[in-house]
Amino acid sequence: MARILDKLELTPVTRLFVVDAPLVARHAQPGQFVIVRVDEHGERVPISITDFDPEAGTVTLVVQEVGRTSGLLCALEPGEELLDLAGPLGRPAPLPDTGHAALVGGGFGAGAIYPIARELRRRGVRVTSIVGARTAGLLILRELLEPASDAYEPCTDDGSLGYHGFTAARLGELVEQGAGFTSCFAVGPMPMMRAVAETTRPSALPTFVSLDPIMLDGTGMCGACRITVGGETRFACVDGPFFDAHAVDFDEAVVRSKMYVDEERVAREPVLVDTLGGA
Amino acid sequence: MGVVHPTKTAMPTLDPVERRAVWDEVATGYTVERALAEARRCIQCQEPLCELGCPVGVPIRDFVRQVQLGDFAGAAATIATRNVLPAICGRVCPVEHQCEAQCAVLGRLEPVGIGRLERFVADWERAQPRSGTAARPVQRLEQVAIVGSGPAGLTVASDLARLGYGVTVFEALHAIGGVLRYGIPEFRLPKAIVDEDVERLRELGVEFRTDVVVGKTVTVDELLGELGYSAVFVGTGAGSPKFMSIPGENLKGVYSANEYLTRVNLMRAYSFPDYDTPVKRPARAAVIGAGDTAMDAARVSIRLGAQETHVVYRRTQAEMGARAEDYRRCAEEGAIFDWLTLPTRFLGDDDGRVRALECVRMELGEPDASGRPRPVPVAGSEFELQANLVVIALGTNPNPLIPQTTAGLDVDGHGCVVVDSETGATSRPGVYAGGDIATGAATVILAMGAGRRAARAINDYLEGDGDDDGGA
Numbered sequence: 001m002a003r004i005l006d007k008l009e010l011t012p013v014t015r016l017f018v019v020d021a022p023l024v025a026r027h028a029q030p031g032q033f034v035i036v037r038v039d040e041h042g043e044r045v046p047i048s049i050t051d052f053d054p055e056a057g058t059v060t061l062v063v064q065e066v067g068r069t070s071g072l073l074c075a076l077e078p079g080e081e082l083l084d085l086a087g088p089l090g091r092p093a094p095l096p097d098t099g100h101a102a103l104v105g106g107g108f109g110a111g112a113i114y115p116i117a118r119e120l121r122r123r124g125v126r127v128t129s130i131v132g133a134r135t136a137g138l139l140i141l142r143e144l145l146e147p148a149s150d151a152y153e154p155c156t157d158d159g160s161l162g163y164h165g166f167t168a169a170r171l172g173e174l175v176e177q178g179a180g181f182t183s184c185f186a187v188g189p190m191p192m193m194r195a196v197a198e199t200t201r202p203s204a205l206p207t208f209v210s211l212d213p214i215m216l217d218g219t220g221m222c223g224a225c226r227i228t229v230g231g232e233t234r235f236a237c238v239d240g241p242f243f244d245a246h247a248v249d250f251d252e253a254v255v256r257s258k259m260y261v262d263e264e265r266v267a268r269e270p271v272l273v274d275t276l277g278g279a
Numbered sequence: 280m281g282v283v284h285p286t287k288t289a290m291p292t293l294d295p296v297e298r299r300a301v302w303d304e305v306a307t308g309y310t311v312e313r314a315l316a317e318a319r320r321c322i323q324c325q326e327p328l329c330e331l332g333c334p335v336g337v338p339i340r341d342f343v344r345q346v347q348l349g350d351f352a353g354a355a356a357t358i359a360t361r362n363v364l365p366a367i368c369g370r371v372c373p374v375e376h377q378c379e380a381q382c383a384v385l386g387r388l389e390p391v392g393i394g395r396l397e398r399f400v401a402d403w404e405r406a407q408p409r410s411g412t413a414a415r416p417v418q419r420l421e422q423v424a425i426v427g428s429g430p431a432g433l434t435v436a437s438d439l440a441r442l443g444y445g446v447t448v449f450e451a452l453h454a455i456g457g458v459l460r461y462g463i464p465e466f467r468l469p470k471a472i473v474d475e476d477v478e479r480l481r482e483l484g485v486e487f488r489t490d491v492v493v494g495k496t497v498t499v500d501e502l503l504g505e506l507g508y509s510a511v512f513v514g515t516g517a518g519s520p521k522f523m524s525i526p527g528e529n530l531k532g533v534y535s536a537n538e539y540l541t542r543v544n545l546m547r548a549y550s551f552p553d554y555d556t557p558v559k560r561p562a563r564a565a566v567i568g569a570g571d572t573a574m575d576a577a578r579v580s581i582r583l584g585a586q587e588t589h590v591v592y593r594r595t596q597a598e599m600g601a602r603a604e605d606y607r608r609c610a611e612e613g614a615i616f617d618w619l620t621l622p623t624r625f626l627g628d629d630d631g632r633v634r635a636l637e638c639v640r641m642e643l644g645e646p647d648a649s650g651r652p653r654p655v656p657v658a659g660s661e662f663e664l665q666a667n668l669v670v671i672a673l674g675t676n677p678n679p680l681i682p683q684t685t686a687g688l689d690v691d692g693h694g695c696v697v698v699d700s701e702t703g704a705t706s707r708p709g710v711y712a713g714g715d716i717a718t719g720a721a722t723v724i725l726a727m728g729a730g731r732r733a734a735r736a737i738n739d740y741l742e743g744d745g746d747d748d749g750g751a
Contacts, residue, residue, distance in 0.1 A: 023496045037453055043546070043555040044453070068555060084453040086490040216546070216556075217461075219451050219492055220678065221518045222538035226529055233522060233529065238680075252529055255631035259531045263557035 002085035004078050005058060010140040013065045014108060015074045016050070022057030024049075024087045030115040031093025031210065031242055034059065035218040037084035038072045045069050046215045046237070048187065049088060050111035051144075059087075062111030062140065067264060089218045093242045094208060095119060099182030100126040102174070102205075103149070104167050104196050106188025107133060110140050112210060113187050117148040126150050128179065130170050132192070136161035168195035181205055186245065190254055197245035207245035211236045214259060228252050283384055287392040288317040295611040299581050302465045302549065305608055306370075309399040318346035321391045324383050329393060332381040334728030335434075337361045339378055339393055346396055355404040358397060363437040364430065364727065366405060366472045369398025371463060372724045373571075373602050405475060418484075419443040421509040421741050424502045426493045426681065429457025430723040431514035431714030433480065434730030435737070440483040442738055447508075448480075449491040454545060457516055459723070461545040462537070464575050466582070467605070470544075494680035499688075503709055510709045510737045513696060514730065517715035518678030522671060523567070527625030532559050532633040536572045536672035543579050561667035564588040565636055566614075567622055568672035570600035571722075574609040576670040581612050588614045589664060593621040593641050593654045617664070619643070619654060625669060636664045674720045685710070695719055703733030704740075711737055 006018035024034060033046045051060035065074045076082070093116055095101075101120050105113040110131040117127045129149040133139040134157045146152040154162030155170045163170045167188075175181060184207040186196040193209040200207040213225040213236050220238035227236050228249035234240065291307045292298075298305055309317065327340035338357050345354035358365045374380075374394035382390030422445040425432045432448055433456075440446045454460050456473045481487065491497060493515075502508045520535035522528055534542075539558065542548040546556035564580035566573050569592035580588045590609070592599060595618045599606065610616065619641040626635040640660035643652035677694040689697040689706035696705055696712040703711040713729030715721055 023491070027496065041547075041554045084490050086451065086453075086492055086496065088495055089492065216538055216541055217452060219495075219518065219680065221461075221520070222541055223520045223522065223535040224538045226522075228529060233524070252631075256529060256531060258631075259559075260557045263551065266552050 002082045004076055004080050004082065007076070007078050010062065011138045013074075014138075014140055015063050015065075016111070016141075017061045017063065017073075017076070018058050019061060019082065019085065020057060021059045021085055021087075024085065025052045025057050025059050026054045028052035028059060028088040029092035030095065030119045032088035032090045033218075033241060034061070034085055034087030035089060035215070036061075036073065036082050038069060038076070039083055042072065042083065043069050044084070044216060044218065046089070046212065046218055046241075048109075048112035048210065048212075048241075050114055050141075052088075052115065060111075062108050064108040086218065090237060090241045091239070093185060093210070095123065096125060096183050097123050098125060100128065100180050102171055102179070102181045102184040103127060103129045104171055104184065104186040104188070104192070105129065105131045105145075106167055106186075106192035107138070108140070109186070109188030109192070109210075110145060113185065114141060114144050114148060116185055117145060121148060121150075128153060128174065128181070130155060130167045130174070132156070132167035132170075132188070134158065166195060167192060168199045171196060172199045175200070175203060175205070184208070184245075185242070186210070190250070190257060193245065194250045197248065197250070201246050204246070208242040209245040209248060210241045211243055211248065211253060212241065213253060213256060226256075283320050283322065283388055284316075285388045287389045287395070288313045288320070290392075290395055292608070295608075295613075298466070299612055302582060304469050305466050308402055309395055314346055314396060314399040315349070317392050317396055318343050320384070321347070322383060328381040328383060329378040329391075332378040333361075334377065334724050335361050335731050337378075337397070342400065343391065343393070343396060346400065351400055351403045352407070354400045358400060361731075362397075362727070363434055364476055365397050366401035367430070367459060367468060367476065368724055368727070369394050369396075369401050370468050370472075371571075371722075372397075373722055375603050377724065405472075417443050418445070419741075421445065422447065422507060423510045423512065423737060423741075424449060424506070424508040425512045425514065426499075427451075427457055427514040427516055427714075427716075428455040428477075428487065429514055429516050429714060429726060430459060431516075431726035431730040431733075432457065432512065433476065434727040435512045435514065435713070435734045436480055436485045437483065438731060438734030439737060440480065440485050442734075444738075444741070445486075446484070447486045447488060449493050449497075450487065450489045451492040452545065453489050455487050455489065457514075461541040462572065462575070464540065464544055464579055466578065467575065492680065494684040499681060499685040499707075499710060509741055510711065512703070512730070512733055512737065513681050513705070513710065513712040513716055514714045514726070515678045515681055515716045517675035517720040518680075519676040520671070521673045521675060523622070523673065525622065525624050527627055527633065528671075530625050530627040530633040531631050532561070532667055533625055533669045533671070534559075536566075536568070536576050536670050537675065539576055539670045540572070540579065543583070549583060558583065559668050560584050562586045563666045564668040564670070565591055565622075565664060565666035566670045566672055567591050568674070569594070569596075569598075569606075569616075570672060570674070571602060571605060573670075573672035574601045574605040576672050577609050577614045578612055580668060580670070581614065585668070589617050589666065590614050591617045591620045591622060591636065591638065591664070593619065594651065595619060595643065598651050620664075621654065621656065622664075623661070626663070633667060633669050634665065636666055636669065638662055638664050675715070677716050677719065681716070693719060701732060702736035703729055704736060709740065
């Protein structure tokens with residue numbers, strides 16, 4: 001059980017939760033995730049850790065309502081409990097100690113890049129955060145991310161704030177303008193991460209994406225989350241979630257992510273469409 | 280004694296056709312009459328060889344004698360001196376390779392159905408009114424942490440709690456039982472039995488903590504350090520599924536047995552959408568491998584509606600790892616066994632879903648390293664086997680989390696934690712290990728045997744007369 005201490009509505013479909021989880025908070029590192037179960041009939045779902053405070057014993061999770069489980073999660077209120085929360089799982093993001101990192105966050109991914117920005121700055125790495133959403137009102141966590149970044153680059157599909165277009169396009173512009181990136185980390189929807197990979201491939205900029213495949217136990221026991229990276233099968237839950245973006249087989253990852261689209265149609269409640277896009 | 284009946288007293292089972300659609304336990308258990316009849320087949324040897332075949336040393340002759348006399352409570356007490364999970368062992372032990380393989384009547388007759396009698400006694404006792412909570416022993420100061428709540432961990436927990444130690448069991452998943460919970464299906468081991476055994480351990484004072492991934496949420500060093508545990512037992516099992524590394528393995532609909540069984544058993548995907556976790560349930564299924572897990576997976580696929588389930592194995596029935604009884608029940612339920620068949624690739628449709636296995640026929644050649652005849656491909660025998668669900672049940676590797684995060688813990692070339700086979704002691708003072716994490720994938724009862732030995736060694740260690748290698 002993990003008690004919800006605080007809850008914020010970031011957008012109409014995105015919630016931020018501060019959860020009491022002292023052991024998880026104490027060991028969490030940027031790039032890791034937790035597995036959550038909401039009720040006795042519920043699935044085990046992975047959620048990126050957006051923030052962690054070992055002193056307060058809390059972890060912060062950002063959840064976007066896209067289906068049944070995330071819908072149930074978003075309906076929880078402070079004082080209520082998550083039935084299960086296990087973590088921190090996965091390997092920490094492979095962060096550098098020097099240089100200039102481009103962090104790309106699409107939609108809810110803006111939350112996941114925040115702890116990476118914070119840690120990179122602590123190490124003395126220059127941070128440019130490029131975050132995207134469909135429209136200005138859906139951009140999240142600017143108040144956290146902007147102060148944690150040397151440069152903050154909002155992008156909107158409709159041009160209502162910042163760059164008019166996708167994050168990968170803005171990343172490409174900055175590369176061309178000579179931003180001098182030495183590494184890149186991207187978290188968000190699969191098409192966005194794939195576009196980032198293609199953007200940095202020609203220049204061979206070291207790029208890592210946080211893959212979010214279907215998971216079950218999250219501890220390496222089942223292999224549901226297998227991903228092909230550089231021709232080898234890896235488990236995202238224990239070998240990732242961050243992988244070399246230029247070695248990931250995105251075609252396969254996209255196909256596998258749609259394993260249960262038919263079943264999702266008959267889940268206990270209708271599945272909402274992903275209204276954010278965030279590419 | 281009169282003449283011993285040549286065959287075991289039959290185990291009542293659900294009808295093979297009817298049970299294809301239900302999850303109820305297939306073997307419904309002996310009645311009192313059948314148990315008495317079967318117990319009477321035991322000739323009460325002077326030197327009971329059967330007991331040598333039991334990894335936990337159950338006094339088999341004595342409990343069978345008590346059954347002969349109708350003293351079922353006495354029989355239960357006799358079993359309980361050595362086996363803390365008899366209702367489970369009586370169902371899942373590979374008896375034909377253990378106690379029953381040593382039975383004196385074997386050769387001329389079928390052995391005494393020791394496993395069936397153990398189950399009968401355990402079930403009889405479970406049905407009796409409970410006489411209050413078990414008296415707790417004198418409490419000792421030392422606390423022991425147990426990592427993993429499978430058969431090894433539960434056995435250590437029970438033994439140490441009875442000795443008065445404070446025991447905390449840490450489990451990574453949200454439910455207790457390890458492979459008993461996620462691996463073995465309801466129709467072979469009802470989860471209510473696991474629940475009852477866990478409840479008895481709680482009554483003994485054992486504390487269970489779910490959702491704690493030792494190595495991630497907390498480390499072994501922290502358990503032994505600031506968290507104040509005096510010893511740690513690692514029973515994390517063979518957690519990592521083996522794949523085949525052949526083309527198409529990541530097509531949709533190709534599962535490891537661990538994933539397939541966990542979805543169904545732990546997450547109850549058979550009740551989707553009432554439970555949220557889905558599982559594929561197509562009309563044609565193929566299971567690769569022929570061990571207990573493969574039989575479980577095949578029988579699950581049948582219950583999930585497969586009209587045709589193939590069990591594909593590169594060797595023959597003589598080399599299969601499954602218990603004879605489970606193989607027979609699997610065949611009764613309609614599974615088709617393709618012996619001497621090796622899948623070489625998985626073929627998909629345009630949507631990335633598996634549609635067939637490309638296979639090659641094998642023949643047996645010279646013995647290989649395991650002593651079994653090596654299967655060799657027959658040239659030109661390639662064929663396609665249609666299947667929209669594939670379950671790979673070829674075993675597992677040890678879970679690497681604890682070795683990766685615990686300094687000074689030696690592992691062998693297979694990733695197994697190196698232990699003293701008599702005590703379960705690892706290279707790290709105060710840290711013991713047993714079950715699949717130490718031996719590689721094996722059985723419930725072997726894990727329990729290892730847990731029993733480790734509990735004794737931990738007690739010795741904590742009483743100060745164990746190995747004095749500076750760890751105390």
